[in-house]
Amino acid sequence: MEYRYLNDDLTPDYLHTLTPSDRQALCKELREKIISTVSKNGGHLASNLGAVELTVxxxxxxxxxxxxxxxxxxxxxxxxxxxxxxxxRFDTLRQEGGISGFPRRSESPYDSFDTGHSSTSVSAALGMARARDLSGGDEYVIAVIGDGAMTGGLAYEAINDLGHSGTKMIVILNDNEMSIDKNVGGMSKYLKNLRISSGYISAKRTTENFLAKNLPIIGKPIVKIILAIKNFFRFLINKQVPSMFEDLGLLYYGPIDGHDTEALIRALGAVKDLRHPVLLHVCTKKGKGYSFAENEPSSYHGVGPFDREVGVCKSNKLTYTGAFSGAMLDVAARNKKVVGISAAMAQGTGMDKFANKYPTRFFDCGIAEEHAVTMAGGLAVSGYIPVVAIYSSFLQRAYDEIIHDVCFMNNHVVFAVDRSGFVGNDGHTHNGLYDITYLNSVPNMKLLSPRDYTELRMCMDHAVNECDGPCAIRYPRGSSPYEERGPLYKDKVELLRPHILSDEGDGFVILSCGTIGYQCDKAITLLKTRGFNGKHISVTQVNPLPVDEILALTKANKIYTVEEGVVSGGMGEMFCNLVSSSHPQINVKVFAVEDPMIRAGSVDQQLKKAGLDAESITSRIIEDLKS
Ligand SMILES: Cc1ncc(C[n+]2csc(CCOP(=O)(O)OP(=O)(O)O)c2C)c(N)n1
Known part of the structure; x- marks a missing residue:
């Protein structure tokens, strides 16, 4: 396609002078560029297609x-x-060294805040609005938040504060009735009521006319009058109580068709100079303009490369998530006390199969990781065994709840920590590099790091049926590099012991946990060809770390620990601390992620950058042994 509008030099002045038909053409070009790029590179398709007119x-x-x-x-x-x-540069989207899939201040001076995790926009924008007020600035501050992100507690905390602050700021609620899956919860129902209230739209138009005539400067007393008029009309027409947002101190305005660029421009023009916080409710369709995505928005939320004529083809290849999904069904069938919890990611975590089979035993809390974990604590003290499936990077948000509401009480909660380690093209905000550190340091927590599907299934069985306190199982994104195999260990006791996986001699030991063991096995082979003979020991149980059993497997005094997580507080550092006083003759070198800000790329590229692929491990060990 020839792009007539899109180029690298679109100034605000130029964008402000476009005509309605120019804008229509611009939207078409944006959609085309998004579809063609995402179909090649993968990315978040449906959400972007839904936000084209709003952004224009x-x-x-x-x-x-x-x-x-x-x-x-x-x-x-x-x-x-x-x-x-x-x-x-958009063709480099989500590639190594390319344009990030998320706003990045380091990428452009026009990206106002780095994001990736949900429900932060209103807080960040309120900080900017307060800074503007303090320094006497006059810029506008706008937060664009989806109805899914609106299920996160942080958004409520921010709106509560914003309403009370009275600060001039606009919150645009981009309501497409979807999170990744269908949105859940009372807020979602509430928004639906606001949407379908056609009488309310008439009242809104009245307000729109009123605002249009009285702009540009409207102060607080006038806002009060506006609210009174709006509520009066709404009461006459609908007999509704005033909008919750207005009760919280925001001026609610909408709902507006989020694909009608001209209506959006009118509405933004009408509210932008109100010296008051405003919430503009905009209704959009996720996937708009690409029929496959419109029909199946969940499947097109985040996609890998695909053929745009055919759409996304679902792969049948087993993944760690799929193995967890099957293991969850297995433990649930054997124990009626097992319940499942997801924070808006039933499909992403593989909890959907359990949810379909046992709908009354499944709870989707929305994007509310903190609530999910504390609720699990409540279920556990009441005799249930909750399995909470959350991605590693999003579980960070529930750290206090893990400590205070689960671990201090030694509650039997199982954490299925998906996407641990590098995740690839989503980049550093989504990498799961902290879970060993944050889960290791918590009292009573058992931490397991299975290498392959078989171990993952055994870990689930152990965590549900043999533990009586908190147990976290961390596993990576994607498919296992290991072949599927039958049970390697005769029982779970054996599973939790360290194992020698490759044995080429006693010159040194590589100690690893989890899937990174695959790179270590390859490194042992490479090292052998270069004349360095050592063994690889893998541990599934990272905490408590079975140090004596590890040391019983080797006489080597040179041990290299390898893990896919940050150095500080990780397995290697813990191992070092535990052996340094009791075995001073042993020299330990920790190979872990030194730079947690490693950006988007393939997982292989990220491992290489971190020095944790087989070749890098090999050369690092040779360099050390030679020195
Ligand atoms: C803390 C956190 N939990 C989960 C996610 C995963 N996630 C990314 S987008 C999304 C849904 C957001 O829905 P919404 O805000 O309505 O935006 P839409 O995709 O519908 O445009 C979820 C759950 C996340 N980014 N951050």
Whole structure:
């Protein structure tokens, strides 16, 4: 396609002077560029397609060089990137050294805040609005948040504060009725009621006319009058109680068709100079403009490369998530006390199969990791065995709840920590590099790091049926590099012991946990060809670490620990601490992730950058042994 509007030099002045038909053509180009790039590189397709007109409207009203737009999660920011100087580099989206799939301040001066995790936008934007007020600035501050992100507690904390602050700021609620899966919870029902209330739209128009006539400067007393008028109309027409947002101190405005660019521009123009916090409710369709994505928005939320004529083909290849999904069904069939919990990621974590089979035993809390963990604590003290499946990077958010509501009480909660280690193209915000550190340091927590599907299934069985306190199982994204095999160990006691996986001699030991063991086995073979003979010992149980049993397997005084996690507080550091006083003759070198900010790329590229692929491990060991 020939792009007539999109280029790297779209200034705010240019964007402000476009005509409605120009804007329509621009939206078409944006959709085309997004579909063609994501079909080649993978990415967040459906959310971006749904936000095209909204972003064009924002760029038509605000000055992106001065005003601050904070995109919640940031997975819908592709149109914004394309209009703020990144069009010609957009083909590198999510590739090593390329354009990030999320806003990044290091990438562009026009990305106001780094995002990737949900529900942060209103807090961050309120910080910016308060800073503006303190320094006497006049820029506009806008948070764009989805109805899914609105299920996260942080968003409520921020809205509560924003309403009370009375600060001039706009929250755009991009409501497509979807999180990744169908949105859940009372807020979602509440928004639906607001949407379908056609009488309310008439009242809204009245307000729109009122605002249009009385702009640009409307102060607090006038806002009170506006609210009174709106509530009066709404009461006459609908007999509804005022909107929850208004009760919290925001001026609610909407709902507006989020694919009608001109209506959006009118609405933004009407509210932008109110000296008051405003919530603009915008309704969009996830996947808009690409029929496959419109029909199946969940499947097109985040996708790998695909053929745009055919759509995404689902792979039947087993993954760690799939192995967990099967193991969950297995433990649930044998024990009726097992319940499942997800934080808006039933499909992503493989909990969906359990949810379909045992709907009354499954709880999707929305994007609410903290609540999910504390609720698990409540279920556990009441005699149930909750399995909480959350990605490693998102579980970070529930750290206090893990400590305070689960581990201090030694509650029997099983944590299925998916996406541990490098995740690839989503980049550093989504890498699961901290889980060993944050789970190791908590009292009573048992931490398991299975290497392959068989071990993962055994770990689930152990965690549910043999533990009586908290147990976390960490496993990576994608498919196992190991072949499927039958049970390697005769019982779970054996599973939890360290194992010699490759044995080429006693010159040195590589000690690893989890899937990174695959790289270590390859390194042992490579090292042998270079004349260095050692063995590889793998541990499944990272905490408590079976140090004496590890040392009983070797006489070597040179031990290299290898893990896919940060150095500080990791397995290697823990091993070092435990052996340094009792075995001073042993020299330990820790190979872990020294730079947790390693950006997007394939997992192989990320491992290489971290020095944790087989070749890098090999050369690091040779260098050390020679020195
Ligand atoms: C703390 C956290 N938990 C989970 C996720 C995974 N996640 C990414 S986008 C998303 C759904 C967001 O829904 P919504 O805000 O409505 O945006 P939409 O994709 O529908 O446009 C989820 C659950 C995340 N990014 N952050």
């Amino acid at each position: 409207a924002l760029m038509s009203v605000f000055d992106y060089t001065k005003d601050k737009i904070v995109f919640d999660v940031g997975h819908q920011s592709y149109s914004y990137k394309l209009m703020t100087g990144r069009f010609s």
